[in-house]
Amino acid sequence: MVSLKRVYTITGLGLLILLLGVVALTTWYTVDESDQAVILTFGKAEDAVSEPGLHFKLPWPIQHVEKLSKETFSLQFGYEEKDGKVKDFPSETKMITGDENIVLADLVVQWKITDPEKYLFNAEDPQEILYDSTSASLRSIIGSSKIDDALTSGKAEIEADVRELLSSLVEKYDVGISILAVKLQDVELPNDDVRKAFTDVTDARETSNTKINEAQKYRNQKLNEAKGEEDAIKSRAEGERAARLERARGDVAVFNELYNEYKGNKDITKERLILETLEQVLPSAEIYIMNDDGNTMKYFPIRQMEKEQPKPPAEEGSEDNE
Template sequence: MRAVYILPALFVAGVVALSSVYIVDERKQALVLQFGQVKQVVEEPGLGFKLPFIQEVVSYEDRILGLPTQPIEVTPADDRRLVVDAFARWRITDLVKFRQAVGAGGEEVARQRLDRIINAAIREIMGGVPSTAVLSEDRTALMNRIRDIARRESGSLGVEVIDVRLTRTDLPEQNLEATFARMRAERQREAADEIARGNEAAQRVRAAADREQVEVTSEARKNAEIVRGEADAQRNAIYAEAFGRDPEFFAFTRSLTSYERAMQSGNSSIVLSPNSEFFDYMNGVTAPVAPEVPAAGQ
């Protein structure tokens, strides 16, 4: 009969013993609550004891947590709208204050409230600076000011905002097309200016080349005329010297040359009398000088 009572008693004792023991993970910290009131803060990992069925243990993260904020639209000082979002790192520093602030909602409620706090800080800081400061690569000062405001406002939650980083600073979609169109127009204007300057330079080069061509051609023609004149003078001097040495032979050779030129095939025709002096050498009559007949076609 005793065994019948001992087994249930042992079972109940085991359940009570298990209900009075809890383990805190090294990545966690915990609160021991009794009827919703904080009775103990457990910040060290390990094994702990509580009153069974009366007290409960609630665990919270002891690590640094991340919070990507929702994108918001802000208007900087120059009235140029921007879409901004950020990434914050935070951790729970005061478990009692944290429990009182967020209640049973825990970390999820804390994330929602931190998101609103950080977005409000972003609007406050970026509303007082031009968009060029927001879009520049060096935004450390802006992010530090946002972090300081968020840290101050989130102190009542029992958390510490460690860092805030701006991850996106873009123009709204409706403004992007207008901006891209303006950029394209600017690039097209610059391209047209470059083309115009190139055409102007090309015209200058062509004009200089044409002027140089005319100068070179004129110089070449002048030199050619000089050479031709000197050659003609030398030829005439040779002819004169030859005529002076043997006038009759000179007249004979000149007549043969005239015959050759006059009798070449071509479309030109010469009508002369048979008794003309031009045919004296053919008729066996010696002439002092045969007149020179121009070549056919000349």
């Protein structure tokens, strides 16, 4: 029969071996390159460990380790992609735009754990908080946007606004999460009839814009032509102005010369001006210079003498040829 002392001894040795085994197995831990660890001392979090490799700690139950991933996570809002199949959740993605239209919008949020202690202890379910914050941010931004922006060229701005609002909410909740990126996947209308009506409106708007651009192009063309014609008229007017100024300067110079001659020989200049004026006014009239000498009127027939003036003799060479 085994003695009680022997039983106690065997039990004590077993407990000692178990205790040594627990100590041996729980005083060290490893951290992978993609992980980060938090040491808990009697449930209280210590500094996080992110250096990969072998590390040591006090044995359990004094200290134990919680490991979290450092990789980037993806939150799929409004749909679920699994095994190559996509499942939509229209009830979650249906929302109203700022101009009171209904759209279906889903998106992907890229996030990571940046503070393991807060992620573990500041909230019971940080991912649920992130999901609700994503829903609130997207609905808020879509609710202040127009349907045209949500469906066409305004997606990038909506993504930026959603990311900014979501980041501020996550920072406010202080759950140790950072938002890296927000990407809208699909923004579409709820049914075929609405899609067709919106497509018709979009096509009409595009046609209107095309016509407006063509009219603007025609307007610019005509304005350029009118501008060119205006410049040509101004150029001709400037040339005419310059020509008239030069003629006026020439007339002034002639007048000054005549005036100087007139001051020296008033009678002769007066008669000369009269004759030149008559020739200009009556170019075909016969002009005679007459001299009144007593009772007999004599005149000098200049025109007749010009007519009777003999022609100059022809050159000798031409006579020889004849």
